[in-house]
Amino acid sequence: MPPEKALAKYRQIADHLRAGILDGTYPAGQPLPSEDALAKRFGVTRPTVRQAVAELRANGLVEVMMGRGMFVRSPHGRPSLTRPRGLRREPDGRYAEADGLRWSDAEEPVATRTDAPLPLADLLRIPPGEPMYTYQGLQTADRGRLRQLHSTYVPFSALIGTKYEEQAPPPAPHLYEALAELGHQLHFTEYLRTRMPLPDQAQALRLPEGVPLLHILRVALTDADKPLALEEFQLPGDDLELSYHL
Structure with missing residues (x-):
């Protein structure tokens, strides 16, 4: 041997x-x-x-x-940061994250046209390659101490017959207010996993070598369970836990 x-x-x-x-x-x-x-x-x-x-x-x-x-650190110790997950709708109709953090975009969000890759198309129940309005960028909070990569994807087919058929809707969370104004009653499903970051993601999130990221996909659905949009979060996974109210 x-x-x-x-x-x-x-x-x-x-x-x-x-x-x-x-x-x-x-x-x-x-x-x-x-x-x-x-x-x-x-x-x-x-x-x-x-x-x-x-x-x-x-x-x-x-x-x-x-x-x-x-x-x-104790293997049983708690991370230094716990972020509640979920959305709440304020009395004025705005949607706000449960963690209460105020995120700022590193650059002004700009909508681009992209074609749906197979994994996202599967969650959105659309054909792979269908065009989508896409926003992608880096967000920071707590004077830059917290960082996340944030994306919004809206299939063109979800906007047929609306004023957004010819113009891009806003990115999330304002997107959800726009969808509600179109008459949709929304609920959400999140998918969470860990993975190792790509080099540009590690650089943007300031991740040391060997540290994974938390990858969250949030799907917005109608009351008939039809997916309308998808939101993507990529967060540092070294000293963070997420809490969910069930």
């Missing part, structure tokens, strides 16, 4: 630190050895240590505090 392939150095360091965190050698809230100390101990470079730490951050076991170092 061929010999087993040796573990990469960063993986060896990550496994060692993970075992120490789980058995209490490195207690929750306490600092880990510095990058220099770990590099010297394992005979590696600091970038290799950072790669190991990125894996532990993705596991939720390590928190890096700028200027202070690396600190242990």
Whole structure:
């Protein structure tokens, strides 16, 4: 039999630190050895240590505090940020996110025409390639500390016979007010998963290497369960939990 392939150095360091965190050698809230100390101990470079730490951050076991170092997080600990999910309709007809955050667009949203890819077409129950009005951009909140990538997709077929047949509707959440004005009673379904970001997404969200993002698709449906629009959120997944009221 061929010999087993040796573990990469960063993986060896990550496994060692993970075992120490789980058995209490490195207690929750306490600092880990510095990058220099770990590099010297394992005979590696600091970038290799950072790669190991990125894996532990993705596991939720390590928190890096700028200027202070690396600190242990309990595997049972809560993230520093909890965001309620859902929409509520205000008395004036506006739709607002349940988390109450005020998001600002990094750039003015501009509608473009795109063709529906298969995964989105499946959720919207339209043929793949059907044209859609699409808004995509980066949003920030809390003076830039919080970041998310936000997209709105509206199939052309959902707007036939309305004033938006020849002009783009607004992006969400104002889109939902526009749909309500057209006489639709709306409800929503969300689909949530994690995945690793593409390089440009990691850069926009300032994600360290090895940290996943939370990918949320929200479908707006009529009271007859016909999909009208889809909203997409991509959020940092390293120190965030989402709560749902059921």
